Amino acid sequence: MASTGDPEYKSSSTPVPVAGADYSKFDLLLRFLLFASSLVAVVVMVTGNQTEYLPLPRPAKFRYSPAFVYFVAAFSVSGLYSILTILASLSAIRKTNLKTKLLLHLIFWDAVILGILASATGTAGSMAYLGLKGNNHTGWNKICNIYDKFCRHVGASIAVGLFGSIVVLLLIWISAHSIHSRVPK
Amino acid sequence: MASTGDPEYKSSSTPVPVAGADYSKFDLLLRFLLFASSLVAVVVMVTGNQTEYLPLPRPAKFRYSPAFVYFVAAFSVSGLYSILTILASLSAIRKTNLKTKLLLHLIFWDAVILGILASATGTAGSMAYLGLKGNNHTGWNKICNIYDKFCRHVGASIAVGLFGSIVVLLLIWISAHSIHSRVPK
Numbered sequence: 001m002a003s004t005g006d007p008e009y010k011s012s013s014t015p016v017p018v019a020g021a022d023y024s025k026f027d028l029l030l031r032f033l034l035f036a037s038s039l040v041a042v043v044v045m046v047t048g049n050q051t052e053y054l055p056l057p058r059p060a061k062f063r064y065s066p067a068f069v070y071f072v073a074a075f076s077v078s079g080l081y082s083i084l085t086i087l088a089s090l091s092a093i094r095k096t097n098l099k100t101k102l103l104l105h106l107i108f109w110d111a112v113i114l115g116i117l118a119s120a121t122g123t124a125g126s127m128a129y130l131g132l133k134g135n136n137h138t139g140w141n142k143i144c145n146i147y148d149k150f151c152r153h154v155g156a157s158i159a160v161g162l163f164g165s166i167v168v169l170l171l172i173w174i175s176a177h178s179i180h181s182r183v184p185k
Numbered sequence: 186m187a188s189t190g191d192p193e194y195k196s197s198s199t200p201v202p203v204a205g206a207d208y209s210k211f212d213l214l215l216r217f218l219l220f221a222s223s224l225v226a227v228v229v230m231v232t233g234n235q236t237e238y239l240p241l242p243r244p245a246k247f248r249y250s251p252a253f254v255y256f257v258a259a260f261s262v263s264g265l266y267s268i269l270t271i272l273a274s275l276s277a278i279r280k281t282n283l284k285t286k287l288l289l290h291l292i293f294w295d296a297v298i299l300g301i302l303a304s305a306t307g308t309a310g311s312m313a314y315l316g317l318k319g320n321n322h323t324g325w326n327k328i329c330n331i332y333d334k335f336c337r338h339v340g341a342s343i344a345v346g347l348f349g350s351i352v353v354l355l356l357i358w359i360s361a362h363s364i365h366s367r368v369p370k
Binding site: 060064065066067100101103104107108111112114115116118119120121122123124125126127129130131135137138139140141143165169172173175176177179180182183184 | 245249250251252285286288289292293296297299300301303304305306307308309310311312314315316320322323324325326328350354357358360361362364365367368369
């Protein structure tokens, strides 16, 4: 621990690392992962259509449930967001001063996206759980014994979505750590 | 903008603000708000019991739905977390060096709590919406026309929970801004 309360900087022989630790490559990798998982989550959810004959044809589609529509919308937004932030990160990769400012903005927006993705994953997850187990108290019957393929798609999509949410959490951690490493000790 | 690429600090007449902007009071205020909203969300959700005679007694309780149980668990955790972080913030309020480290840890954990609260709000929100509107495609009937008091409690609890999630988002923004203000320009 350095001595506290001294507003003057040390101009001693050991230079303070002003540039800080550089996590740009890891950050970019995670943003690519976010894009990939958003894309997979949306595609798997949208392609889950299944029609059963009971005996009349009764299709199951993601857009019949507002929860799944919100899920698809949220992960479409995060997919676009990941592209924009990849471009922003690439454009600032060599500019130290600009980058500190960018990191702050990235934390702001990453936190918003984390909230959106986590709520979307929770929303879709609760509907999927209800479809899988039903609820005796309210008389809501399970439907996954009938719509097996649809439920597999929904389950896989939510799992990928959960992974994407964790990636955003890691992105916030990395950006915060990166800014923190630029503060003189 | 200062000139970039210079690793040496200026020891000129204008001292760089190493202590950074101080948002401690605002941070503490928000953490109190988080505690209050967590407490209110849990209490309102738990006290929503309602029994209807149709003609047999059929109670509605939050613990009949896994979504609402998760909601109560999540906001109980955030209530405890807010107490712990209020104590941590108070203990470090005068120590600049310790505080920068603490801010980083707070961002880490605030982001985790944001993910938990957002997912819990989404989970409970989708169940409340289903209870309010039902879903014709799956044959899940709405229940809020019968359990009016229960649904009012659930709705109010989710609204307070959403407010709590936004408070955590603000907390992340403040901590990030506070760390950023300590980086020399």
